[in-house]
Amino acid sequence: MRVLLVGGAGYIGSHVALRLSERGFVPVIYDNFSTGHRRFVDQFEVIQGEMADCECLRHALKNIDAVIHFAAKAYVGESILKPREYYTTNMTDALTLLNATVDAGIRKFIFSSSCAVYGVPEQLPIRETTPRIPINPYGQTKAAFEDALRSYSAAYGLRFVALRYFNAAGADESGTLGEMRSTETHLIPLVLKAALRRSQQVNIFGNDYTTPDGTCIRDYIHVNDLASAHVSALELLFNEGESDVFNLGTGVGFSVLEVIAAAEKVSSLRVPRAILPRRTGDPPILVCDGEHARRKLHWSPQRGLIEILRTAWKWQIANQADDLLSTPLRQSSAQHRP
C-alpha cells in the first residue's frame, strides 16, 4: 500500500514514514522543504512540490492508496499575528490537497489535527466530545478543516481519521530524527538547549496559573507513540472502519516546572530559568482522555516523560553538541533563578 505523506519531511511526518515502512507500507513523501529536512526522508521516494500546485499533486497522487496530511503552519502566536498565512496554508492549500485527493479517487485520508481545537476546555480530561471552541487562528483552521472532512465524508464517501495531537515531543530512539526548527518555541527543546547553555535560560511563561505550582500543565506525547497511532489509524481505514476523530495524548499532565526538573534529572545539568509574564493564548491545563483511542484504535502510548526527555536529549547532543559549554548540575546552582 502506497501512502502519500504531505509534509512528510517534517518532525512528525518523518517519524510516521519510518514506522509505516517498518509495517510494510510504502511511504511517498510530498514536501516543499520550507521547514522539512531532506536527510530525514532520503531513504524514501520524495516529490518536492507545493500543496497549492494542483498539477504536481495530481501527478503525486497517481497509484496512491491513502493520504496523510501533516503540512501546516503550527505556531499559535504567529497565527494571531499572521492569520492570513494560517488560513491560506491550513485551509485554502489544504482544501486543494483534499480536492485533488477526492478527484484522484482516493477515499482514505488522515489529518494532523490538534488539541488547539478545544481552546480553554470546560471539562478535564478532554474528551473528543468536549466542545471545540478554538481561541486562536491556528486552532480555528484545524477545526474548520475537520469540518470540511466531515462534509466531504458525508457527500463523497471519503473516510477520514482526524488525530488531535496533544504536545508532541521526544525523538526517534535511533538518534537520526528529532525536532529541528529554525525558530524553536516548544518547551522541551528549549529546556534542553538551556541545559546545554545554547541559550541563556528557559523562560517560564507565567507562574500564576491555577495549577499546583502555578505553571501550565500539558500532556506530552512521544513522537513515536504518535507515529504508531497513524499506523493504527491507517489500519482502521484499510479495514473499512468509519471516519472518526481521536485525541492522542497520555492522559497525564506535567507542569512547566515538572518538565524542567525531569530534564535536569535526565541531563544531570542545571537548567537556568526565568519567570516571564503569561504567553497570550496559553490555556492553563490541557490533558486528554485517551479512552476512545484505546478502545477503537487499539492504541495506547508506551512512553512517558522520562523517555521523551531521554530521546530528545540524545538528539540534542548528537545534533548540536559541537560547542558544548554546559556546566554540570552540582557546579551551577548559583545560576538558578527561580
Ligand code: UDP
Ligand atoms: N512554555 C514556556 N516557555 C517556553 C515555551 C513554552 O513556559 O519557552 C510553556 C507554555 O506556556 C506551555 C508549555 O510550556 O504552557 C508548552 O508549550 P509549547 O510551546 O511547547 O506547546 P503548546 O502547549 O503551546 O502547544
